[in-house]
Amino acid sequence: MTLPGDWEMVVGLEVHTELKTNTKMFCGCANSFGSQPNTNVCPVCLGLPGSLPVLNERAIEFAMAIGIALHCTIAPSTFHRKNYFYPDMPKDFQISQYDLPINSNGYLDLPDGSRISVERAHMEEDTGKSTHLGGSGRIHGADRSLVDYNRSGVPLVEIVSGPDIRNSAQARAYASELRGILIATGASDGRMEEGSMRIDANVSVRKPGKPFGTRCEIKNLNSLRSLQRAIDYEALRQIEVIEDGGVIRQETRHWDENTETTSTMRTKEEAEDYRYFREPDLVDLDPDQVWQDRVREAMGPMPAQRRRELVGRFSSPTDAQLDAIEVVIDLSLDRLVMTAIDEKVDPNLAVARAANELAGGLGGIANLTSDAFTTTLRMEEAGELSATQAKAVLGELLAAGGEPRAIAAAMGFEQLSSDSLGATIGELIAQHGDEWARYCEGDEKLAQFFIGLVMKLTKGQANGKAVIAELQKRR
Amino acid sequence: MSSPLSRDEVAHVARLARLKLTNEELDLFTEQLGAVLEHATDMQSLNLEGVVPTAHPFGLINVVRADVVRPSLDHQAVMAMAPDVEDGRFAVPRIMGEAP
Missing domain, CATH: 1.10.8 (Helicase, Ruva Protein; domain 3)
Known part of the structure; x- marks a missing residue:
């Protein structure tokens, strides 16, 4: 899609992927999709007092593999607490990497030759899963919600691209190539429909050479198709607002699959205050070269x-x-x-x-x-x-x-071996002497006539090439 | 010396932590938290040139566990902790906003 006038869109993607570990990020509960609700839970992932997190070695290795595949620098990293209250997060904080992520400064080359920078690929934990009852199934209009904490504490890597994407097809190509990489590393099954890979898109528009415009973040992109459509819709919406003399507010918008529109979810008038601070129950992560090389050597081709x-x-x-x-x-x-x-x-x-x-x-x-x-x-x-x-x-x-x-x-x-095919063709030649004579005189169109008959007799199981070979042999 | 922490800042942090404080408590905590911060600012008087920041008293790195499943809690025991249960899940009142 081309934008009207000389408008240009600027897009960056945040891709969350669940890691295919056996267990959760900080506890030994099974990491498995589709279990009975609240059966893979323990004091750690339920946030019970006194429980302590211990890092999953495999999760770190998957994170490193993703970083290596994206040409990132693997650096010493730390974990922080991101504090906020929400029912799907029983500890009231999410453990996430903040100022020192494990992977930074990488890139991804797309099949068309363009290169998209990867600012960081850091580790964090997933939240539980809410189901909203009453109303449309969305949060607005629901009268209560049910929470399953099986997903609480499942390891995630969040891959943040630079604002380098300039059209929705390129965004789709980036997400698709990244998905292939995540699958190739073994880190993810890449199933967007099950939510194991989730994409948020930051979209803004500008005139060429001008500074970046105010961006809106679009959530609920559950397929590559939605990603592409939502970005196009959002860029056009922003252009329309600006051309009508309005201003774009920085906000989070929700993509509605049915109406194919985005709508305001949450404005960001008040800067979020998550009171990030170091997770005191986890020590620094600093994988040495030997460990990094072991991960690198175990990786297949991308x-x-x-x-x-x-x-x-x-x-x-x-x-x-x-x-x-x-x-x-x-x-x-x-x-x-x-x-x-x-x-x-x-x-x-x-x-x-x-x-x-x-x-x-x-x-x-x-x-x-x-x-x-x-x-x-x-x-x-x-x-x-x-x-x-x-x-x-x-x-x-x-x-x-x-x-x-x-x-x-x-x-x-x-039964359609050359013997039985030969017998079938022999019979057909005997029954259709005139056509056979014309074929023998060089009327190649009649080959199709015989093929048709053979197919009819064999219920389509004959090989057309083999029929022609047999006809030519007999001519 | 002025307090390193204003009363408004304490009120803000209390709001983020969903704590309801009386005016007297706000005064008290502003003073007490201010004393804690003042102690921390003592560090700034030291010459820390070339000292690497330390965020943890232990000199440990890479503390990990093997990716091996361990038994989870019994489902019934877990649900017994919930104020309200529906369909094997924790039932919570209406949620007023989207997650961050």
Whole structure:
């Protein structure tokens, strides 16, 4: 979207990600989504008097991995108490890194070549989860709320970008690439719909070369699509206010998914006073080089490198192929695809089957071994399976796992071996002598006529290429 | 010597902490907290050139625990602490504003 006149938008994103640790940040309660309410709670995460926090080693390692992937400096860091009262936070303070975050001064390179700075990526704890009853389910209009503290104390890393983003597509690309990085580090599952990755967008507008305008922070962005739409809406809203002679107030705004508008949540007329002070129950964090190197060495390749490697297997990829490659990287299907390509499967076929068939059945991806994926594609390339059959075999592999040849046999696909195909075609030639004669005289259009008949007889299970090969052999 | 802390500042901090103080208490705490702060300002008379700030009396760093699940509290025992329970969760009165 382009903004009217010569307006320019300035966007910075704050991305919170829950870490995929076994336990919470400061206690040994299980960090698991979807448990019965208030079953993963203890004196520490309920804020009971006398309880003491102890840092989760794995959470620190995930935070470092995120920092390393974002080219940050890992520095000695400390924890503070951010004091405020809210029902989802039983201690009445959130433990967070404040002036000395573990990671600072990094950057993220986007696929289009632009670079977005990362100011910091610090550790903090999540709050409990409130459900508002009565009214619309939002806080306004509710008559009471229910709180589940299972999420209280779940480890988070907050990644704060610089105000470097200039349009909503770039914001989306940043969030998408960051999500891929978080998944690649193993730190996060990147599930925005479950709230394990949450984005707030700071949006302002200005004329080129002018100082930054007053920004508004948009919350409740639950998908990349919402992020993009909300930013566009908000920038246009601000321009309209300014052009009508108004001023933008610094405030927090709520994105409404249904109306696709933002509305005031909270104004920031009074600067927040959280009385930050050092958490006296935690000591400094200062990971030495040995620890940092251990984390670095355990990290796999990041999406940018994996994308480069996969693109490198195509001599000159088309836009459609690049799109499919993007899907493959985004869904972490590239290891399967690269294995198949290494086994001499056509890169285009491997990427296409992954981006379409596998992408459609991700729930069962654990059932599919790279051997099975490769074997299925080689069977398709050898003409043992038609495209339709190969897709069906992949579907079955995703649903229940197994061995492709056995699945093909069980599905009756083996009957279409060249012997039975030859017999079918022999019969059709006998029944359609005129058409066959014209085909033999060079009327290539009639190949389609015969393919159509074969498909009809085999209920679509024949391989078109194999039919043509058989016809040509007999001509 | 003027007090290092004003009465308004004490009232502000009390409001942030959701403490309701009487006028007498405000006077008392302004004086008492002022004495504490005055003690801290003694530090400023020292020559601290080259001294690294210390925020913790222990010389420890990187105190961590392994990421291993330990038993949580019994659900019934937890809910027994709540003034009001609904659907296995803590029921709280209407919340008047969004979280920060």
